[in-house]
Amino acid sequence: MDAVLQLGTRVLAPFRGTQQEGVVVERLDETDLAPGKIKDISNCLDETPTFSTDLLALTKWMAEYYVCSWGITLFCAVPAAVRTQKEQKVQLLPGAPAPRGKIQKELVAFLEAEGELSLNQLARRVGVSYQNLRPKITALQEKGIVNLDVTHKPKANTQLTTVATLALPPADIEAEIDRLKGEADGSEESSGPRPTSRRYVAAAKHAEILRLLLDEGVPLATADLTKRVNTSISLLRTLERRGFVHITRAQAVRNPLSSEPIAATQPLHLNSAQSMAFAEIQNIGVSHTTDASSFPATECPPTFLLHGVTGSGKTEVYMQAMTEILGNGKSVIVLVPEISLTPQAASRFVGRFGERVALLHSRLSDGERYDQWHRIQKGEADIVIGPRSAVFAPVKELGMLIIDEEHSDSYKSDTVPRYHARDVAQKRGELANCPVLLGSATPSLESFHRAKNGDYRLLSLPDRVLGRKMPDVHIVDMRTELKKGNRTIFSDILRSSIEACLERREQIILFLNRRGHSTHVFCRTCGYVERCENCSISLTFHFETKRLVCHHCGDKRPTHPTCPQCSSPAIRYFGLGTEAVEQEVRKAFPQARVKRFDADSTTRKNAHQQILETFEQQKIDVLIGTQMVSKGLDFPNVTLVGVIAADTSLNFPDFRASEQTFSLLTQVAGRSGRAELEGKVVIQTYMPEHYCIAAVQKHDYLGFYAQEVEARGALRYPPFSHVGTLLLRGKDEKQVEEAAHAVRDQLQIWLTDPAPAAQVPDVGETDVEILGPAPAPLSKIEGKFRWHFLLRSNSVERISQLLKHLADEPPVAIKSNAIEFVIDIDPTNIL
Numbered sequence: 001m002d003a004v005l006q007l008g009t010r011v012l013a014p015f016r017g018t019q020q021e022g023v024v025v026e027r028l029d030e031t032d033l034a035p036g037k038i039k040d041i042s043n044c045l046d047e048t049p050t051f052s053t054d055l056l057a058l059t060k061w062m063a064e065y066y067v068c069s070w071g072i073t074l075f076c077a078v079p080a081a082v083r084t085q086k087e088q089k090v091q092l093l094p095g096a097p098a099p100r101g102k103i104q105k106e107l108v109a110f111l112e113a114e115g116e117l118s119l120n121q122l123a124r125r126v127g128v129s130y131q132n133l134r135p136k137i138t139a140l141q142e143k144g145i146v147n148l149d150v151t152h153k154p155k156a157n158t159q160l161t162t163v164a165t166l167a168l169p170p171a172d173i174e175a176e177i178d179r180l181k182g183e184a185d186g187s188e189e190s191s192g193p194r195p196t197s198r199r200y201v202a203a204a205k206h207a208e209i210l211r212l213l214l215d216e217g218v219p220l221a222t223a224d225l226t227k228r229v230n231t232s233i234s235l236l237r238t239l240e241r242r243g244f245v246h247i248t249r250a251q252a253v254r255n256p257l258s259s260e261p262i263a264a265t266q267p268l269h270l271n272s273a274q275s276m277a278f279a280e281i282q283n284i285g286v287s288h289t290t291d292a293s294s295f296p297a298t299e300c301p302p303t304f305l306l307h308g309v310t311g312s313g314k315t316e317v318y319m320q321a322m323t324e325i326l327g328n329g330k331s332v333i334v335l336v337p338e339i340s341l342t343p344q345a346a347s348r349f350v351g352r353f354g355e356r357v358a359l360l361h362s363r364l365s366d367g368e369r370y371d372q373w374h375r376i377q378k379g380e381a382d383i384v385i386g387p388r389s390a391v392f393a394p395v396k397e398l399g400m401l402i403i404d405e406e407h408s409d410s411y412k413s414d415t416v417p418r419y420h421a422r423d424v425a426q427k428r429g430e431l432a433n434c435p436v437l438l439g440s441a442t443p444s445l446e447s448f449h450r451a452k453n454g455d456y457r458l459l460s461l462p463d464r465v466l467g468r469k470m471p472d473v474h475i476v477d478m479r480t481e482l483k484k485g486n487r488t489i490f491s492d493i494l495r496s497s498i499e500a501c502l503e504r505r506e507q508i509i510l511f512l513n514r515r516g517h518s519t520h521v522f523c524r525t526c527g528y529v530e531r532c533e534n535c536s537i538s539l540t541f542h543f544e545t546k547r548l549v550c551h552h553c554g555d556k557r558p559t560h561p562t563c564p565q566c567s568s569p570a571i572r573y574f575g576l577g578t579e580a581v582e583q584e585v586r587k588a589f590p591q592a593r594v595k596r597f598d599a600d601s602t603t604r605k606n607a608h609q610q611i612l613e614t615f616e617q618q619k620i621d622v623l624i625g626t627q628m629v630s631k632g633l634d635f636p637n638v639t640l641v642g643v644i645a646a647d648t649s650l651n652f653p654d655f656r657a658s659e660q661t662f663s664l665l666t667q668v669a670g671r672s673g674r675a676e677l678e679g680k681v682v683i684q685t686y687m688p689e690h691y692c693i694a695a696v697q698k699h700d701y702l703g704f705y706a707q708e709v710e711a712r713g714a715l716r717y718p719p720f721s722h723v724g725t726l727l728l729r730g731k732d733e734k735q736v737e738e739a740a741h742a743v744r745d746q747l748q749i750w751l752t753d754p755a756p757a758a759q760v761p762d763v764g765e766t767d768v769e770i771l772g773p774a775p776a777p778l779s780k781i782e783g784k785f786r787w788h789f790l791l792r793s794n795s796v797e798r799i800s801q802l803l804k805h806l807a808d809e810p811p812v813a814i815k816s817n818a819i820e821f822v823i824d825i826d827p828t829n830i831l
């Protein structure tokens with residue numbers, strides 16, 4: 001295999017009695033291992049390596065930085081659909097001796113009767129577990145009675161689809177369409193017997209099908225075709241019988257955008273701020289990749305931070321920068337938050353770049369994902385648009401990485417490996433020697449800090465395009481409303497603004513970052529609160545399903561008509577959610593067409609897209625939503641944004657609470673008045689004096705940054721330090737607490753005792769501070785108690801190394817009590 005085994009190729013190798021999938025990460029000519037220990041690789045799974053050398057280096061770096069195994073980061077870089085699936089088949093060998101033992105005899109009998117069977121099938125036939133079956137099969141293997149054949153197959157393969165094509169020349173089809181239309185109108189048959197109405201409809205549909213095939217000029221998947229004409233396959237079959245179409249199986253690339261035609265767009269004439277930003281990207285960024293001679297190889301490629309207010313035309317700058325990169329024969333990866341990966345947002349890129357775009361999003365089927373990944377790998381798509389995992393896209397010749405809404409916490413993975421796509425992108429840019437472009441109206445504190453320090457190049461778009469104004473923001477103190485005797489959820493100004501907006505037939509977005517109807521259900525007599533049995537939080541009442549739901553573990557239960565503790569009927573519902581807002585809006589403005597847009601109203605496939613389309617067509621007046629309404633929506637007729645309660649997240653015990661609230665409110669506010677019509681924003685709050693709220697009112701990112709960065713500095717939080725968290729969890733509260741203290745003692749020893757600490761390489765003035773242990777703010781989730789630590793240092797490597805040490809040598813209390821621990825480097829959420 002010497003000739004075919006390249007770095008990054010996936011292989012099968014014998015491992016502990018079975019075959020395991022692995023990746024060639026290095027080739028050694030010599031080893032200390034005893035010759036008998038070395039085994040041959042059984043099979044090569046790739047024709048071209050799955051991992052480029054850049055991706056190998058990137059995933060290796062991730063494993064060290066985020067403290068996990070290289071295998072985990074390697075397999076996180078390939079979509080599951082591309083990975084292989086293991087199939088283990090047992091076959092009876094010819095002329096095998098009869099086995100001894102009852103189960104062995106049964107096994108052989110089943111194999112004789114049914115031929116080859118998988119391990120799982122066999123386990124089911126004889127009624128033993130897989131674990132118990134395994135050694136028996138190994139024994140049979142050793143005696144030469146059976147053979148175990150392990151193969152790895154791709155999960156989703158390129159699929160054949162049923163497609164329809166025209167069977168006659170266009171002129172004949174046109175003639176048939178005319179005839180069918182006549183038939184549908186009934187004109188030809190006026191003298192004969194009356195055709196049934198069903199026949200009229202069929203003729204009309206037949207005409208439509210032919211028209212569509214003629215206009216599109218390419219084979220169309222029958223599933224797509226029948227959906228678009230809103231008919232059944234039987235009508236298509238009739239056309240086939242009459243000789244107008246062929247229906248065949250063909251390999252169709254499953255293009256997730258195929259059913260919506262997207263209008264092509266041309267580059268816009270950039271305004272002066274956009275031109276300046278573009279010129280800098282062009283001069284410093286693009287030339288960095290093309291003109292290697294003017295940049296010493298040691299110099300890192302630049303990172304740009306494009307800070308542009310909402311509606312300032314950042315996307316246009318991205319697209320024109322992309323055109324330059326593509327013109328040099330390189331490819332581009334664009335990361336966008338999953339939440340704004342609506343076809344509308346992606347269609348702006350497709351409108352400009354067409355077929356070259358590969359779109360990766362979570363609603364793709366396995367097959368679609370497989371196709372897109374291979375299109376990228378083969379170089380058929382040189383633009384990749386996707387959420388955080390798209391940072392690993394196997395593009396050829398990477399020329400730029402763009403991260404839109406770089407502050408979004410959707411870029412941080414909440415499962416192992418807990419990577420942040422922004423930092424991974426930066427590392428990938430470094431490896432590929434290509435620039436990174438970050439963009440946001442509300443940059444993360446870390447990024448803006450780096451820009452101010454000169455680590456990033458700051459580009460600014462301070463104004464909206466075409467001289468459009470930022471919306472007027474009104475802050476309403478809800479305490480004053482209450483004093484005035486207004487007990488509704490609408491302040492007077494929000495109510496009158498909604499009325500005025502409806503009258504002008506303009507559109508409204510109302511924002512509240514809480515799903516469900518009420519977040520607290522309690523008994524007024526005894527104070528009993530409905531809580532989740534598995535988690536330390538109260539249950540949210542959902543009106544539509546009439547259920548109490550835990551927003552952490554998803555547990556559901558019916559409501560109690562009376563208090564389960566004291567039987568009082570005085571059950572109260574408290575704490576507003578989007579469902580309640582919807583009800584209040586319907587009550588107060590019965591003339592308005594209202595729609596809710598949150599995780600509960602968009603569970604059906606395509607519901608997301610449908611609601612946004614209906615809103616775009618102005619068939620909805622008021623859209624009520626959670627943070628799903630905050631990003632990427634560009635609807636010209638929206639002139640009012642109302643924030644029902646701004647403080648929901650401001651008091652979270654997390655050092656990023658203000659930053660997250662500021663960016664969320666600014667993004668939501670930015671949906672108003674984006675086109676010719678002037679916009680207005682009403683923010684209702686109980687904390688009008690908070691600097692975060694005041695800065696939102698003035699659209700003052702710089703002011704907010706100045707205050708927030710000072711607060712962070714005083715407490716030595718990022719960007720003035722690096723933070724890592726360590727979470728311990730287990731079923732027994734006492735044991736978790738004990739383990740937490742044992743961990744603390746261990747860490748202290750490593751930090752103070754010079755001998756073991758020497759194992760953690762010294763990286764200069766970088767002491768690690770340990771905060772904790774303490775119960776996590778969410779002290780119990782899914783039945784597990786949680787304690788945590790915060791580790792703080794100037795050097796993130798030092799935190800990683802210390803935690804790696806702990807993962808390798810955990811204190812006894814962790815092992816013996818089976819306590820899980822979760823390491824999170826640069827966490828975005830410390831609840």
Ligand SMILES: Nc1ncnc2c1ncn2[C@@H]1O[C@H](COP(=O)(O)OP(=O)(O)OP(=O)(O)O)[C@@H](O)[C@H]1O
Pocket residue numbers: 268269270271274308309310311312313314315316440441465466631632633634670
């Ligand atoms: N130079 C230009 N001339 C005219 N219109 C422009 C120009 N640049 C952008 N636009 C238009 O302005 C609108 C807002 O631009 P865009 O959505 O790119 O802003 P953004 O900064 O990405 O906004 P947000 O951060 O709020 O999503 C779009 O409809 C876009 O087509």
Ligand SMILES: [Zn+2]
Pocket residue numbers: 523524525526527528563564565566567568
């Ligand atoms: Zn009670």
Ligand SMILES: [Zn+2]
Pocket residue numbers: 532533534535550551552553554555782
């Ligand atoms: Zn729960």
